[in-house]
Amino acid sequence: MAASFDFKKRLGSGYFGEVWRAVDLGLNSECAVKCIPPDKVLNKSNFYQEAQVLKAAEHENIVAVTEAGSLSDGRVYVVMELLPNGSLEDEAKGGYVPLSRAKRLMIDVLRGLKHAHDCNIVHRDIKPANIMIGNNNEGKLSDFGLALPDLDLLDISAVKGYQYILHLAPEVEKFSQHTALADIYACGVTLYRLVNGDSYLPSVTPSEARRLATKGEFPDRSYYRGFVPAAFKKVINRAMEVDPAARYQSAEEMRRALEKVQISVxxxxxxxxxxxxxxxxxxxxxxxxxxxxxxxxxxxxxxxxxxxxxxxxxxxxxxxxxxxxxxxxxxxxxxxxxxxxxxxx
The missing domain is CATH 3.30.390 (Enolase-like; domain 1)
Structure with missing residues (x-):
């Protein structure tokens, strides 16, 4: 029997589909359901590849997948754990979050990211909107829609937008060039936004943001809120190095550096x-x-x-x-x- 859901509220949308808060009518339980239109499925011989990637990356700091299938209208669905606290973007609302919280959540994300990288999975889209807040207030990495191995089939311009370009490492011109070190860069930009708030980012076009990023001038590595300690800035700036070889060489290395930063107030x-x-x-x-x-x-x-x-x-x-x-x-x-x-x- 085909799965049946009562879709209650749209939680978000992106290039590859929409995520809904829903009730699984068969189990009478709430869940999050990602719905992917058939034309957005890259691997036509395996419609469930994204769900399989997430399943392969099971970790306490990665959003859990419980089921995948197809709806009567042909859309692929992926059932995920429902996290009522929402995303870190929902929480921050463009502002800054307390330093100790930003540190703790990014440490959680880096633990999940290390596991994904160990499974040869590159996320390619790390940003506050893709960091969910778990039921124990932990950070969980979500939305692996760009983590698929078939992305050579997709032009990067298809998902180009300010938020995506903002987190895109300077060396990446096409998806196949997005390595684990580009994920580290995205973690640096994410952490910069969390400790400063988005008001510390000037209003520029995606193309201008891209041009400045290749010169190491966007985000501005010298422009931080006055209470951000030098040790914290050092971690963020190293993660955002233009030269991949100068960045942290693994999620674990960045996590260990961040753990050493003391936040007393x-x-x-x-x-x-x-x-x-x-x-x-x-x-x-x-x-x-x-x-x-x-x-x-x-x-x-x-x-x-x-x-x-x-x-x-x-x-x-x-x-x-x-x-x-x-x-x-x-x-x-x-x-x-x-x-x-x-x-x-």
Whole structure:
């Protein structure tokens, strides 16, 4: 008997089809179903190749596949575990996520990616939209639609778009050139977006983004939020090296480097008239850092610490005044990074 689903809500769509939240009427259970039109199936002799690739890459940090088949209208379906928390793109909504969370989720992704690479599977489309949040808040790599071995049959322009081009390694001109090291590059771009938010990416056309990427100028390797520590930036920038030989040579190598980055404080950043404020927490201690412009035109940096609200006290050892705007920015960033890296408490 053919499978039957009650399609409730479309969760996403791409070149190779749509993903729906659905109820399997036979089992009376919720699931995620990817529906692939027949004309988007690359291997006409094996319509279930994508499902088989995912099954071959089974891992706790890769979205699980439970079934594959065909619908009455000829579409191929792939049943996957339903993850109600959605994707990392859904969570971030173009903004930044806490550094400790970005680190933890990318470590999860890199574990799954190492397993895929060990199975000779190259993902080719790593980005926040393809990182799902598991039921235990873990990261799970999804959407292996571009991981198929038949991609020489598909022109890269078929899926060209800003999001795809943004994560595409400079050396890749056609799908057959997309190696495991190109996946590492995509992980670097993904992590850059997570720690900064998409506002740190200038508005450019896909062709301009591609041109700048080949020169190592997009994303801007020197442009980070002030609280991102140097060790974290070093990991991201190495993953985004234009020369593949200069990148991490495996997902495991990148994961081990990321695991060594210490994140002691996560920050909420707020802009207000005349300045900027960062509020962080380390256990039960709250930290407030403010960069403000005074009535005389000079700038100051104020640091307060304490358990909550009125209990926060000014730390004069890290405060400064009478600064230029640039001096105040650099001073605030030094303070933020010292707290983030655990060098002060």
């Amino acid at each position: 996560d920050w909420d950043e707020n802009v207000f008239a005349g300045g900027k404020q960062w509020l962080g927490s380390a256990g039960d201690i709250r930290v407030l850092v403010e960069r403000m412009k005074g009535s005389d035109g000079s700038w100051s940096v104020t640091v307060k610490k304490g358990k909550e609200g009125k209990n926060m006290r000014r730390d004069n050892s890290m405060c400064s005044s009478g600064l230029s705007e640039g001096q105040a920015m650099r001073s605030a960033y030094r303070v933020l990074q010292r707290f983030t890296s655990g060098k002060v408490k």
